[in-house]
Amino acid sequence: MMQLELDHIIPEPLKGRVGQQDSEVWNCRQTITPGETVFLRAPSGKGKSTFMHILYGLRGDYEGKAFWDGKEIGKLGDSQWAALRSRELSIVFQDLRLFGDLSVAENLEIKQSLTHTVTMDQARAWLQLLGLEGKWEQKAETLSYGERQRVAIVRCLLQPFQWLLLDEPFSHLDDENAGRAAKLIWQQVQVNKAGMLVVDLEHNDWFPYTRKMLL
Numbered sequence: 001m002m003q004l005e006l007d008h009i010i011p012e013p014l015k016g017r018v019g020q021q022d023s024e025v026w027n028c029r030q031t032i033t034p035g036e037t038v039f040l041r042a043p044s045g046k047g048k049s050t051f052m053h054i055l056y057g058l059r060g061d062y063e064g065k066a067f068w069d070g071k072e073i074g075k076l077g078d079s080q081w082a083a084l085r086s087r088e089l090s091i092v093f094q095d096l097r098l099f100g101d102l103s104v105a106e107n108l109e110i111k112q113s114l115t116h117t118v119t120m121d122q123a124r125a126w127l128q129l130l131g132l133e134g135k136w137e138q139k140a141e142t143l144s145y146g147e148r149q150r151v152a153i154v155r156c157l158l159q160p161f162q163w164l165l166l167d168e169p170f171s172h173l174d175d176e177n178a179g180r181a182a183k184l185i186w187q188q189v190q191v192n193k194a195g196m197l198v199v200d201l202e203h204n205d206w207f208p209y210t211r212k213m214l215l
């Protein structure tokens, strides 16, 4: 099971600013154990997305060290990242990163075809559960942001994972839709016996968090 360890990481852009704040992430030692459900409150500009991108291996401009499962994140190679991202780590980016010129179905198929963890029928049923029946063939770029957010949520569930990384996942959803999405996500977190790291601007209680931290 994958443990996350942080050893005094400070992103380059935040250098100088870290230290004046009481962060429980930056420039700290932290161990986040498998299966934890961690909420990270991060006021705008404190490096919420930067943190998610570091954990997902998209940026290496930081001091200190972080480890997935004892392996230093900054030293993992492309094939190790590919394996991690297809089996261990799944993510909803703040900017979602759907393929705008592809349909909803195609966006989901790309993920589904990598691991065949769930069937496309299942993916479609989840999309319907989140109120997007009728959007299957529509190009992602023509959806509202809240609709795209729900597509990105379904997409993150179409692979196995030990950790789910969610960056403001419900920012454009009303409470009813956020509630439905949270229920679906939580079910699949339990199916996968996974942990979650949820970052958001303000506290929320969408999930039964085991720990709340400040970025």
Ligand SMILES: Nc1ncnc2c1ncn2[C@@H]1O[C@H](COP(=O)(O)OP(=O)(O)OP(=O)(O)O)[C@@H](O)[C@H]1O
Binding pocket: 013, 014, 042, 043, 044, 045, 046, 047, 048, 049, 050, 051, 094
């Ligand atoms: N590549 C970069 N070059 C320079 N500055 C950067 C870079 N990436 C991030 N920053 C700065 O680091 C800070 C944190 O950025 P980040 O995108 O992580 O913010 P955030 O906490 O996710 O904020 P928001 O909630 O507003 O999206 C910001 O001040 C941003 O301008």
